Amino acid sequence: MNRTSWLALPAALLLAGGLSAQRYITVTTEHTCLAFRVTDKQALEQIYFGGRLADAKELERAALPGSSAYTAFGGEHTFEAALRVVQGDGNTSTELRYAASRTESKGDGVVQTVISLRDAHYALEVDLCYTAYQAEDVIEQRVEVRNRQPESITLHNFASADLSFSAPAYYVTQFHGNWADEMNLREQRLTPGIKVIDSKLGVRSHQFAHPCFLLSLGQPAREDEGEVVGATLAWPGSFQLCFEVDPTNLLRVLAGANPYASSYALAAGESFQTPALLYSYSREGAGAISRRFHRWARRYGLKNGSGERYVLLNNWEATYFDFDEEKLTKIIDDAAKMGFELFLLDDGWFGNKHPRNSDSAGLGDWQTNAKKLPRGLPYLISECKKRGLKFGIWVEPEMVNPQSELYEQHPDWIITQPHRELSLSRNQLLLDLSNPAVQEFVYKAIDNILAGNPGIDYVKWDCNRYVTNGGSQHLPPEKQSHLWVDNARAVLGVMEKVSAKYPQVCFMACSGGGGRLDYGSLKFFSEYWISDNGDPLQRIFTQWGGGYFFPAVGMASHVSASPAHISGRSTPLKFRFDVAMSAKLGMDLQPAQLSAADYAFSKNAIATYKEIRPVVLYGDLYRLLSPYEGNRTALMYVSEDRLSAVLFSFLVRKEVYGNRQALLLKGLQPDKRYRLKEINRESGGWSRFAEYEGKSFSGEYLMTVGLRFAMYNEYESVVVQLQREE
Ligand code: DGJ
Numbered sequence: 001m002n003r004t005s006w007l008a009l010p011a012a013l014l015l016a017g018g019l020s021a022q023r024y025i026t027v028t029t030e031h032t033c034l035a036f037r038v039t040d041k042q043a044l045e046q047i048y049f050g051g052r053l054a055d056a057k058e059l060e061r062a063a064l065p066g067s068s069a070y071t072a073f074g075g076e077h078t079f080e081a082a083l084r085v086v087q088g089d090g091n092t093s094t095e096l097r098y099a100a101s102r103t104e105s106k107g108d109g110v111v112q113t114v115i116s117l118r119d120a121h122y123a124l125e126v127d128l129c130y131t132a133y134q135a136e137d138v139i140e141q142r143v144e145v146r147n148r149q150p151e152s153i154t155l156h157n158f159a160s161a162d163l164s165f166s167a168p169a170y171y172v173t174q175f176h177g178n179w180a181d182e183m184n185l186r187e188q189r190l191t192p193g194i195k196v197i198d199s200k201l202g203v204r205s206h207q208f209a210h211p212c213f214l215l216s217l218g219q220p221a222r223e224d225e226g227e228v229v230g231a232t233l234a235w236p237g238s239f240q241l242c243f244e245v246d247p248t249n250l251l252r253v254l255a256g257a258n259p260y261a262s263s264y265a266l267a268a269g270e271s272f273q274t275p276a277l278l279y280s281y282s283r284e285g286a287g288a289i290s291r292r293f294h295r296w297a298r299r300y301g302l303k304n305g306s307g308e309r310y311v312l313l314n315n316w317e318a319t320y321f322d323f324d325e326e327k328l329t330k331i332i333d334d335a336a337k338m339g340f341e342l343f344l345l346d347d348g349w350f351g352n353k354h355p356r357n358s359d360s361a362g363l364g365d366w367q368t369n370a371k372k373l374p375r376g377l378p379y380l381i382s383e384c385k386k387r388g389l390k391f392g393i394w395v396e397p398e399m400v401n402p403q404s405e406l407y408e409q410h411p412d413w414i415i416t417q418p419h420r421e422l423s424l425s426r427n428q429l430l431l432d433l434s435n436p437a438v439q440e441f442v443y444k445a446i447d448n449i450l451a452g453n454p455g456i457d458y459v460k461w462d463c464n465r466y467v468t469n470g471g472s473q474h475l476p477p478e479k480q481s482h483l484w485v486d487n488a489r490a491v492l493g494v495m496e497k498v499s500a501k502y503p504q505v506c507f508m509a510c511s512g513g514g515g516r517l518d519y520g521s522l523k524f525f526s527e528y529w530i531s532d533n534g535d536p537l538q539r540i541f542t543q544w545g546g547g548y549f550f551p552a553v554g555m556a557s558h559v560s561a562s563p564a565h566i567s568g569r570s571t572p573l574k575f576r577f578d579v580a581m582s583a584k585l586g587m588d589l590q591p592a593q594l595s596a597a598d599y600a601f602s603k604n605a606i607a608t609y610k611e612i613r614p615v616v617l618y619g620d621l622y623r624l625l626s627p628y629e630g631n632r633t634a635l636m637y638v639s640e641d642r643l644s645a646v647l648f649s650f651l652v653r654k655e656v657y658g659n660r661q662a663l664l665l666k667g668l669q670p671d672k673r674y675r676l677k678e679i680n681r682e683s684g685g686w687s688r689f690a691e692y693e694g695k696s697f698s699g700e701y702l703m704t705v706g707l708r709f710a711m712y713n714e715y716e717s718v719v720v721q722l723q724r725e726e
Contacts, residue, residue, distance in 0.1 A: 023037070023038035023098070024036065024037050024038075024047075024059060024060055025037075025038070025101050025113065025115060026056055026059070027111075027113050027130040027132050027139060028052055028056070028111075028132060029052070029132050029133060029134050029135075029136070029137040029138070029139065030052070030134050030135055030137055031051060031052055031137050032049075032050065032051060032052055032137050032139075032280070032281045033048065033049070033050065033051070033052040033053065033056065033059070034046070034048070034049045034130070034139060035047050035048040035049070035056070035059045035062065036069050036115065037060070037063075038098040041097075042097040042098045043068065043096070043097065043098070044068070044069040044070065044096070044098045044115060044117060044128075045064070045066075045067055045068060045069055046064060046067045046068075046069045046162075046163065046164050047059065047062045047063055047064055047067070048062040048064070049163060049164075049165070049229075049281060050227070050281060050283075051281070051283055064164050064165075064166050064250065065248070065250070066248075066250065067164030067166075067250060067252070068162070068164075069115070069128065069162065070082050070083060070096060070117065070126065070128055070143070070159075070162050071083070071162055071252070072084070072085070072093075072094035072095065072096050072126075073085070073092065073093060073094060073156075073157065074092065074093020074094050074095060075093060075095050079244055079246060079252060080194060080242055080244050080252070080254055081157050082143075082157065082158075082159035082161075082162035082254050082256075083096075083126065083143075083145070083155070083157055083158060083159070084155070084156040084157035084259075085124065085145075085153055085154065085155055085156070086153060086154045086156065087119075087122045087124070087149065087151075087153055088122070088147075088149040088150065088151025088152065088153050089151065091122070094119055094122075094124065095119055095120040095121070096117040096118070096119060096120075096126055097117060097118055097119070097120050098115070098116075098117060099116040099117060099118045099125075100115075100116045101113065101114065101115040101116065102114055106131070109133060109134040109135050109136075110131060110132070110133055110134070110300075111131070111132045111134065112129065112130065112131050112132075113129075113130045113132070114127050114128070114129050114130075115127070115128045115130075116128075122149060123147075123148035123149045124145070124146070124147060124148065124149065124153065125144075125145070125146040125148060126143060126144070126145050126146075127143065127144040127146075128141065128143055129141065129142050129143065129144065131276075133296055133299075133300065135295075136280075136292050136293075136295050136296035136299065136300075137280050137281070137282075137292050138278055138279070138280045138292055138293065138296040139278070139279055139280070140234075140276045140277070140278050141160060141161045141276060141277050141278075141279070142160055142273060142274050142275065142276040142277070143158070143159070143160055143161075143273075143274045144271055144272070144273050144274075145158065145266070145271060145272045145274075146266075146270075146271040146272075147266040147267070147268060147269065147270055147271070148268075148269070149268060150268050151268065152265050152266065152267045152268065153265070153266050154263050154264065154265050154266070155263065155264045155265075155266065155272055156259060156263045157259045158256060158257065158259060158264065158272060158274055159240075159242075159254040159255060159256035159274070160233065160255055160256040160257070160274040160275055160276060160277040161231075161253070161254070161255050161256070161277040161279070162252060162253070162254050163229075163252070163253045163279070164250060164251065164252050164253075165215070165217060165229075165250070165251040165252075165253070166249070166250055166251070167217035167218050167227070167251070168218055168249075169189060169190075169217075169218055169219065170189070170190040170215060170216070170217065170243070170245065170251050171187055171188065171189050171190070171215070171216040171219065171220045171221060172187065172188055172190055172195065172213055172214070172215055172216075172243055173185055173186065173187040173188075173213060173214035173215075173216070173221055173286075174186055174187075174188070174197050174209065174210075174213055175209070175210040175212055175213070175545050175548070176197075176208060176209045176210070177207075177208065177514075177542075177545075178207060178208055179207060179512055179513060179515070179532065180513060180531060180532050180533040180538070180566050180567075181531075181533065181538065181542075182513055182514035182515075182530060182531045182533075182542050182545070182546070183210065183514060183530065183531075183541070183542045183543075183544075183545030183546045184541060184542075184545055185544075185545050185548075185628065187214075187216075187220055187221060189220075190243055190245050190251065191245065192245045192246070192247065192249075193244070193245065194242060194243065194244045195242075195243045196240060196241065196242050196243075197209050197211075197213065197240075197241040198238070198239060198240040198241065198258050198260070199211070199238050199239050199258065200238050200258060200260055200261075201238060201466035201467060202237060202238050202466060202467030202470060202483075202484050202487060202488070203236070203237070203398065203430055203463060203465070203466055203467050203487065203488075203491070203516075204463050204464070204465060204466040204511045204512065204515035204516055205235075205236060205237055205238050205239065205466065205488075205515070205516070206236075206511070206514060206515050206516060206517050206518065207466060207511075207512075207515040210232075210514075210517065211232060211233035211235060211239040211241065211255070211518060212230070212231065212232035212233070212548070212549045213230070213231055213232075213241055214228055214229070214230050214286055214289065214548065215228065215229040215230075215231070215243075215251075215253065216228050216286075217229070221285065221286045222285045222286070223285050223286055223287045223623055223626075224284055224285045224287050224288075224666070225283075225284060225285045226283070226285050227281070227282070227283055228281075228282050228285055228286050228288075228289055229279060229280070229281050229282075229289075230279065230280050230282070230286065230289035230290070230292075230293065230548070230549065231253075231255060231277055231278065231279035231280075232277075232278050232279075232293070232518070232519060232549045233255055233256065233275060233276075233277050233278075233518065233520075234275050234276040234277070234278060234518055234519035234520035234523075235256075235257055235275035235276075235488060235518055235520045236488050236491055236492065236516050236518050236520055236521045237257055237258070237275075237484060237485065237487065237488025237489075237491075238257065238258035238260065238262070238484050238488075239255070239256065239257060239258050240254070240255070240256060240257075240258040240259065240260065241253070241254075241255045242254040242255070255277045256274050256275065256277070257274060257275055257484075257485055257488070258484070261470075261481055261484070262481050262482075262484045262485055263481045264481065264482055264485060265478070265479065265482070275520055276519075276520070278293070278296075278301075278519055280292045280293065280296075286548065287621075287622060287623060287666075289548070290547060290548050290549070290621055290623075291620045291621060291622075293548075293549050293550075293551070294550075294551035294552075294553075294620070294621060295620075297519070297522070297550065297551045297553075297554070298551055298553055298618065301519050301522055301523065302522050302523070302525065302526055302551070302553065302554050303499055303506075303507065303522070303523060303524055303525055303526045304506065304526045305526070305551075305553060305554075306553070306618060307526065309506075309526070309527070309553060309584050309613070309617055310341035310342040310390055310457075310458075310506075311339070311340050311341050311342070311585050311586060311587075311606055311609060311610070312340060312341065312342035312343065312344050312390075312392065312458070312556075312586040312587075313331065313335040313338075313340045313342070313343055313344065313586065313587050313588075313589075313591075314344040314346055314460075314558060314586060314587070314588045315328065315331055315343075315344070315345060315346050315588075315590075316346035316347065316394075316588055317534065317560050317561060317565055317588035317589065318331065318588060318589055318590040318593075319331075319348075319590070320347075320348070321347065321348035321356065321357050321358055321359075322348075323348065323372065324371075324372045324373070325372065325373055325374065325375065325379065325380070328345065328373075328380060329380070329383050330592065331343070331590060331591070331592075332380070332383050332384055332387065332389065333383075333387065334590070334591035334592055335387075335389060335591065336384075336387035336388060336389050337591075337603075338591050338599070338602060338603045338606060339603055339606040339607055339610075340389065340587070340606065341389065341390060342384075342389060342390040342391070342392055342457065342458055343380075343384050343389050343390070343391055343392065344392035344393070344394070344458060344460060344586075345377075345380065345391070345392065345393050345394060346394040346460070347359075347394050347396070347462070348369075348372070349368060349369060349372065349373060349377070349393070349394070350362060350365060350366050350367055350368060350369055351363075351365040351367070351369055351404070352365065352367055352369060352370055352371075353365070353405050354401070354403045354404050354405065355369050355371065355372075356369065359401075359426050359427055359428070359464075360401060360403060360427040361401050361403035361404065361427075362401060362403070362404055363396060363399050363400050363401040363404055363406075363428050364399070364400035364401065364404040364405070364406030364407060364431075365404050365405050365406055366395070366397075366445045366448065366449060376453075377393070377449075377453040377456075378453055378454075378455075381453060381454075381455040381456065382455075384455075385455060390457035390458060391455055391456055391457055391458070392456065392457060392458030392459065392460060392506075392508075393449060393453075393456055393458070393459055393460070394459075394460045394462060395445070395446060395449065395459060395460070395461055395462065396461075396462040396463060396464060397442045397445045397446055397461065397494075398430060398431050398433065398442060398463055398491065399428045399429065399430060399431065399463070399464065399465065400413070400414060400428060400429050400430075400431055401427055401428050401429075402422070402424070402427075402429065403427075406441075407429070412473045412474075413431050413432055413435060413437070413438050413441075413473070414429040414430060414431060414432060414473070415429070415430040415431070415432045415467055415469070415470060415471065415472065415483070415487075416429070416469050416471055416473070417469050417470070417471035418471065418473075420469055420471075422469075423468040423469040425464075425465035425466070425468070426464050426465055428464065428465055430465065430467060432472050432473060432474055432483070432487065433486075433487045433490035433491055433494070434472050434474055434475055434482065434483055434486035434487050434490060435472070435473075435474035438474075438490075439490050439493065439494055442494050443494050443497055443498060446459065446461075446494075446498050447498065447501065450498075450501075450502055450505065456505065457504075457505060457506060458505065458506045458507075458508065459505060459506075459507045459508070460507075460508045460510050460529070461495075461507055461508065461509060461510060461525070462510045462511065462512070463510070463511040463512070463515065463516055464511070464512045465512075466515070467484075467487075470483055470484070471483070472486075472487075488520075491521075492520055492521065492524075495507075495521060495523075495524040495525075496523075496524055498524070499523075499524035499525075506526040506527065507524060507525045507526060507527075508525060508526070508527040508528065508529055508556060509521050509522060509525040509527070509528040509529070510528070510529035511529075512532055513529060513530060513531040513532040513533070514528070514529070514530045514531055514542070514546065517530065517546070517550065522550075522554065525554070526553075526554060527554045527555070527556045527584060528550065528554050528555065528556065529556050530542055530543065530546045530550075530555055530556070530557070532566065533564070533566045533567065534558060534559075534560025534561070534564050534565065534566065534576075534588060535560075535564035535566060535567040535569045535571070536564075536571050536575055536576045536578075536579035536580070536715070537567075537569060537571065537652055537715070538564075538567060539557065539579050539580075540579055540627050540633060540650060540652065541627055541628075543555060543557060543579070543582065543583055544623070544626070544627055544628075544633070544635075547621055547623070547635075551617075551621075552582070552583045552584060552616055552617055552621065552637070553584065553617040553618060554584070555583035555584055556583070556584050556586055557579065557580040557581075557582070557583035557584055557585065557586065558580055558585075558586040558587055558588045559573070559576045559577055559580045559585070559586070559587045559588070559589060559602070560576065560587075560588045560589060561588075561589055561593075562576065571715045572715055573598050573601055573602070574601065574605075574680065574682055574717060575650070575715040575716070575717045577601075577602070577605040577680060578648060578650065578680060578717035578718075578719050579650065579717070581605065581608075581609050581612070581616070581648075581680065581719065582616065582635065582648045583616070584616075584617060585606070585609045585613075587602070597683075600683070601682060601683070604680075604683075605680055608679050608680050611679075611721075612646045612679070612719075612721060614639065615637050615638070615639045615644050615645060615646050616637050616646055618639070618640070619637035619638050619639045619640065619644075619645070619646075620637065620638050620639075620640065620667055621635065621636075621637055622635065622636050622637070622638065622665075622666035622667045623635050624636060624647075624649075624663055624664065624665070624666065625649075625661065625663070627650075627652060630659075630661070631651055631652055631653040631655055631659055632649065632650070632651050632652075632659045632661050632711060633649070633650050633652060634647065634648060634649040634650070634663050635647075635648055636648065636665060636666065636667070638666075638667035638668065642667070642668065642669045642672070642724065643723070643724045644721070644722060644723050644724065645665070645667065645668065645674070645721075645722040646679075646719065646720070646721055646722070647663065647665065647707075647718075647719065647720040647721075647722065648717070648718075648719055649663060649711065649717065649718045649719075649720075650715075650716070650717045651711040651712070651713065651714065651715070651716045651717070652714070652715070653714055654712065654713060654714040655711070655712055656712070658710035658711065658712050659710060659711050659712070660708055660709070660710045661708075662705070662706035662707065662708045663706050663707045663708070664702075664703060664704070664705075664706040665699075665702040665703050665706065665707070665722075666703060668699030668702055668703055668722070669699045669724070670698065670699040670700035670703060671698070671699065671700065672698070672699050672724050672725070673696045673697065673698050673699070673724070673725045674696060674697060674698075674699060674702060674722040674723065674724050674725070675694065675695070675696040675722070675723050675725055676689075676692050676693065676694070676695055676696070676697070676707075676720055676721070676722055677693065677694060677720065677721045677722075677723070678692075678693055678718060678719065678720050678721075679719050679720070679721045680719045688709045688710060688711055688716075688718055689709050689718055689720065691709065692707060692709065692720075696725055702722075707720075
């Protein structure tokens with residue numbers, strides 16, 4: 001029997017196991033397999049997660065002792081529980097038994113398996129749902145819990161996945177940071193006991209920690225070899241990743257919405273859906289994990305993931321709140337002449353009674369400010385269209401300034417605790433989206449802007465604070481702990497509704513930078529703003545970290561002023577462009593403030609970017625030299641058909657004697673020849689790359705001998721285009 005039919009016929013999975021008949025279930029992708037066994041006592045165990053075998057039936061010999069596929073609190077389990085339920089009669093235990101499983105093809109390379117479990121006594125149903133993306137080797141897991149008891153039950157833990165591993169050692173890489181310093185990597189060997197990475201922020205939940213991780217089995221994660229699992233939770237709310245190494249050195253990983261202060265009651269007949277955990281297993285190191293997630297994201301994970309992207313000019317750092325129609329029209333005119341494709345109007349365009357002239361007023365009042373923009377958005381849109389530019393607009397629809405008409409009318413719509421002082425951050429409060437009236441308001445706010453101003457092509461959806469003082473004025477006292485889950489679900493609900501109504505509009509997920517970056521939200525967004533920090537040195541690190549799970553096609557990266565507004569660092573314009581061109585290029589500068597030479601360079605760079613854009617945005621990412629390991633860092637993109645590639649190399653600190661580190665390229669066809677050309681050079685400037693310029697080499701040479709050209713100066717960069725010769 002071939003593997004596919006073995007997978008597709010769960011009814012035929014009763015294998016004579018020698019001692020007793022046992023049932024095996026597998027979830028497979030092209031290269032990986034997650035396997036389960038149903039024990040004699042009808043418990044479901046995970047017996048394997050790794051590379052796919054030619055003969056899956058051999059897996060009946062595999063065993064990860066005691067590794068429940070979804071650990072419920074109670075019985076003999078003594079470790080952290082994936083599921084903890086207080087039953088209708090107060091019993092605090094759950095005993096899950098296998099009930100059924102089914103596997104069906106969803107078409108387009110997607111196969112879904114649902115394994116149904118039931119409590120041995122109580123009318124409690126738990127479905128483990130796996131969606132396996134065959135070609136991308138990504139598995140998406142979510143869980144549904146249904147209460148069929150006549151009484152209400154309470155969920156205290158509700159993980160999306162519970163994965164077991166057995167290896168001599170475990171290394172976890174986490175992604176952490178803060179505003180303007182996002183997505184730093186840190187790897188650590190797990191010790192016995194529990195390591196938790198979590199967020200309790202509710203909204204803008206990823207400001208300090210991201211719900212993604214790499215788990216390397218046996219040794220620290222390597223780029224191109226070794227067993228690595230990558231996972232990311234598709235959830236904009238609070239989350240928890242829990243790694244528990246037990247006394248037998250078995251590792252269990254629980255991931256899901258954070259159960260902290262979030263117990264959730266389910267009335268009779270109600271069900272609870274966890275967010276999805278997306279994960280992938282690789283035997284070829286972390287690089288393969290990233291490329292799989294990127295391909296998956298372009299195909300399934302991002303709105304319009306493989307569609308067009310536009311080089312945009314954003315007026316935020318160019319003007320902040322200080323603009324009017326005349327100033328903007330001039331910027332629009334300059335933008336069109338420089339080759340930009342879209343103008344994005346940022347914060348400050350709305351509010352009349354409380355004009356939005358700073359971050360202290362107007363948030364919530366989504367009417368165009370008549371003083372700054374007397375002819376309204378339609379005028380700016382038409383000025384853009386006249387010049388062949390698309391038009392984008394900024395919103396922050398989940399928030400309100402106390403100084404706003406919205407707050408004057410609806411003080412009961414904000415998240416706060418009774419009898420406590422209002423807790424402000426950036427002078428603003430959060431709207432309570434657990435309230436359906438607020439959901440409708442937020443939806444309508446965006447809908448009115450888009451429907452009332454035809455021609456808007458792009459929306460930057462911002463979100464500049466997290467939850468403190470977390471109470472709902474809408475939820476009843478006994479459901480206050482639902483706020484964390486309900487608010488995140490409601491945000492996703494509104495995003496979905498808006499995105500569905502405006503399928504052609506490109507939405508950018510922004511949360512003061514990377515404070516909201518997850519595949520739950522990104523389904524409705526085509527781009528994400530990874531950091532407010534426009535300092536290219538910082539961006540090298542942030543983009544490096546973000547690129548582990550999130551693709552360049554969505555990673556908006558802008559050229560900003562020098563010295564950078566946040567860090568004060570001065571860097572050459574070419575360096576700023578080269579860093580931004582290694583993702584999705586944009587600019588946050590007023591063209592009029594550029595010198596003639598810088599203007600000419602920028603215009604040229606934009607034109608060059610348009611040429612390499614398909615490779616950068618839709619190609620495979622290969623990381624060559626990590627910025628964490630030396631002064632020189634390099635990465636490259638290779639088109640899926642291997643016909644073209646672009647190489648980026650940066651020197652982040654001066655090297656008096658030169659850095660001659662070899663760049664061993666990756667992802668090329670060894671038996672084909674590639675011609676090299678340095679691009680984005682300064683006019684009349686010398687080239688570090690002269691000895692290679694215009695020459696062609698075999699892919700084999702480039703990947704085994706590599707390129708060796710010295711770089712000396714701090715913030716020096718070289719970009720090379722590779723074209724395959726037939
Ligand atoms: C935070 C964003 O990240 C910035 O790009 C800008 O849009 C400001 N908010 C506007 O308030």
